[in-house]
Amino acid sequence: MSHDSETTQLLEPAAPPGAAVVGSPAAQAAGNTAALNATKESLEDYTLRFAPRSYRKWSARVVATSALGGIAYLADFSIGANIGISYGTVNAIFGILVAAVIIFATGFPLAYYAARYNIDLDLITRGSGFGYYGSVVTNIIFATFTFIFFALEGSIMAQGLELGLGIPQWLGYAASTVIIIPLVIYGMNTLAKLQVWTTPLWLLLMVVAVGYLLVSHPESINSFFAYTGESGDGGPNLASVMLAAGVCLSLMAQIAEQIDYLRFMPPRTDANRGAWWRAVILAGPGWVIFGAIKQIVGLFIAIYLIASLDPAASATANEPVHQFLGVYQEMMPAWLAMTLAVVLVVISQIKINVTNAYSGSLAWTNSFTRITKTYPGRMVFVVVNLLIALVLMEANMFDFLNTILGFYANCAMAWVVTVASDIAINKYLLKISPKVPEFRRGMLYAVNPVGFLSMLVSAGISIAVFFGAFGSGIQPYSPIFAVGLALVLPPVLAVLTRGKFYLRRTDDGIDLPMFDADGNPSDAKLLCHVTGLEFERPDMVRSAQDAPDGGPQYVSSLALSTDKSGELVLPAQK
Template sequence: MTEILSSAEEAEEGAQPKRQYAPLAANENREDYSLRFAAHSFRKWSPFVVATTALGGIAYLADFAIGASIVLSYGFTSGVLAILAAAVVIFVTGVPIAAACAKSGVDMDLLTRGAGFGYFGSTLTSLVYASFTVIFFSLEGSIMGQAFELALGIPLPIGYLLATLIVLPFALYGMGAVAKMQTWTQPLWLAGLVLPFVVVLVREPGKFAEFAHFGGTEGTGSGFSAIGFGLGMGVALSLIGQIGEQADYLRFMPEKTAENKRSWWAAVLAAGPGWVILGAAKQIGGALLAFLALGVVGKTHALEPIAPYLEAVKPALGPVALTFAALFVVVSQIKINTTNAYSGSLSFANFFSRVLHKHPGRVWYVLVNCGIALALMEFGAFGFLNKILGFYSNVAIAWIGAVCAHLVIVKPLGLSPSYIEFKRAYLHKINPVGFGSMMVASAVSIAAYFGAFGPFLAAFSPLLALVIAIVLVPTLAVVTRGKYYLARPNTVAGPDVDVDLQATYTCSVCGDPYELPDVADCAKQDGPICSLCCTLDNTCHDMCQTTGPVALGLPAVRTT
């Protein structure tokens, strides 16, 4: 390993560090560089393994419930078109985000900081993202609880608790444990996913044609309804935040080289925006199963994935159908809720580290995430699925739209830095370009959602948020001339510095070595500081942004 140390640091080798992290926060096998740049030395997985792990997170059955809810409410034509249109929007906006996270080794929160939101501006999006993981953890946990009740007779409140506890052993550990779990369970999950549709195709192929003429349960009819299309699309677009969970794994992609370029891009596209292709298919498939089971189980249970799934596989599996259906649901929920808990812990940790200047370790925020989700389950969040997701999508799409516009429009125009800067030492607290655009887009679309501009814009409020965010971001970047992206130049690892980015500096606060993209020059310490120690300092008052860069000395290279 090549380690770069300044001459001053070499003289102080062996000195007692000024900060010692709690054992859980210091264990990178659990922390997974949760608040940091993902070090090149830690990215030991192949593109295939990273992609498989990321795609394991889309095993959720909320897709079945979401698709069923949309099509049962608005009919086949409007509902399916809404699902497909939302999938196109999610895929297009997800491509630049996935590529940026994979190239830069940062998660969604760190990307957002440098993509027009500023250091504290992105705390809001941390909560938006955390709420996404909590909402979907509660929805998925509710589905597992329903499976426990149907298969084992366990009351729902106890089933919800079990659904929460069962994922903790996986979520408390990091990428290594999650990668193994997702890889081992993938074949069983894929077999279970395909089975009900194969059974229907073999036994009742005519049902597919009947489904295509289904008019819904609310009298909307089988024809196209613009309002139904818009409302259904709004529900499906609530899943746009899923790209954040994919990015939490994509940051571990190995560096792109001439040798792995094709596999690298294939993995990024498949595990990044590619999740929505299978996701849309699952939504339509879930709607089909709900339609087939509607006359047997009723509308309420048709929206609960376990009941329609059971009815579909029962003719083929007979007496073991219930056991198999319950097993499929449990495996699916473990796969997705491990990801929800893992990603939620990253987001909560990012938020509280900046607000409280403390970081006890990512694993504690796993418990926070799961605890809030359990409370939502117990309060019956599943029964308000459409309303929760329809409202949430207005904020989520404004955030994703703003980040996407920065990457696709502002950055190529040279109005922002050519790289993703996420460290406090170099960022303004608030960047009005991204943060302001998101706030305006969210406010207008939420007002539209509640009917302020009539029923048509109420139905299409998430698209209104997307358009406003995409237009405002480059507009504000031009008006502000991009001056709020950087508070000062990065003279340590910026694009104008000719250094080996995989070399390391030793943090003058915690005494640990970190690769250069994770290091800043600190005026208070008069030396290098890692990004997390910089975040947690509550006494410096960002003095480095007024004193200018600190000379770290000519680096001395040594090989160990």
């Protein structure tokens, strides 16, 4: 698993220094910036671009394990408890299942594209109806997801530290934030090891508690299904089901974090085809299966605590540390129960929040660099993301969880379903959208109305419904508006625009094939004339500046993203 040799190769220039920068002073400035950032690639973890084959040395199993390690968060237990306490067990379970089906169906095409073409969700979004700059708004939506859930997990950890060690919550918030910073510096290398090493202990602490409860208190199952919640509605109620589903659908953007791992999948070949597909499905859309199970378990434990303990237990039954502490105390001495509850909370918080911090920093960096043509480094936005999360924690966002997640869900659904619709319908069914994803500057239009307008309209209308703009009768059904509009609008707009806003150019000026014989992105390397480094074929495009002898020169997407002059960008194709 060591990548010291690859790191050394990445840091060594692939051409003599004299060949590194050519062109005007503006182009040279852009080149110097890009060259400086390119030498940090082992730390920056391919923030802005395609993940090359030379870096992707992990097996499909390791990538899948790492990706699934990121769903160790305890927020699911809180979400399940909250919606169950509000709407009752039956409505909560139906809501969880509705959300899981939607999340799985929309997450599949995204996960496949990420693993097959080794690009993150922002790069997929660019070529799936949004355009080079149009996807910036979706990056902001995703970054919002990461700091909301970082704050939620940090709050849960602070609850555990206060309960177990007597640490004030405000200090626990700060501690849960600071400990993450050193863990996200080295990107995928460190995250993969962390997730693989901690998963067995996390699973043991989780499964033992739930298994004990089922075996020792079988009567709790009847109490679970009979629970009607604050609404007092025992049977299925469509409005309650959709309100519950709306909260769960706020997790739809989790697929973007899964993709931040899946983009490092190895090439798919005949030898690994079965393992490759299992990893993509399980660690891609399959994350929601585990998420749904955790939500139901969180509700189950919460109802057990409410039914078997003091009525006041309902005040903390939605807090995971109290949930697991309550079960552990029936199994072992109080001191050991407290220790294990705190350990579980801390491990879970670290496993998910390294992913939240990592993915959030990618999203912020990507957006900032495209808009300003300046690359400050990923670590700058790690700090920015964590500071925002810390403010949310200090503002006690945990008390307003359902409202925050219900609102956010409309934005997440509008984005993810729009991209999924473009891939499944516009690319494969209608064949209007280019099947091969495109993300390079100059190859795409700045904004594509197909995805951009679809997302804005579906998000705007569903948010209005969520806040009751069209009456209380349809207010619970905002998820239907978000999903329905985001599914239908992309093909409608693609037909109306005849797909002319997808590609600014169809020819990138390079004669080498983009893919190998197995259909995987080619690992052939070309020299970037701006940075003096070699990059793999899918990351390159011909430069608008010819060589001094009149021959072609090539430029990487990294250098293009920081080219303020635009002198390297090929003209639009007529």
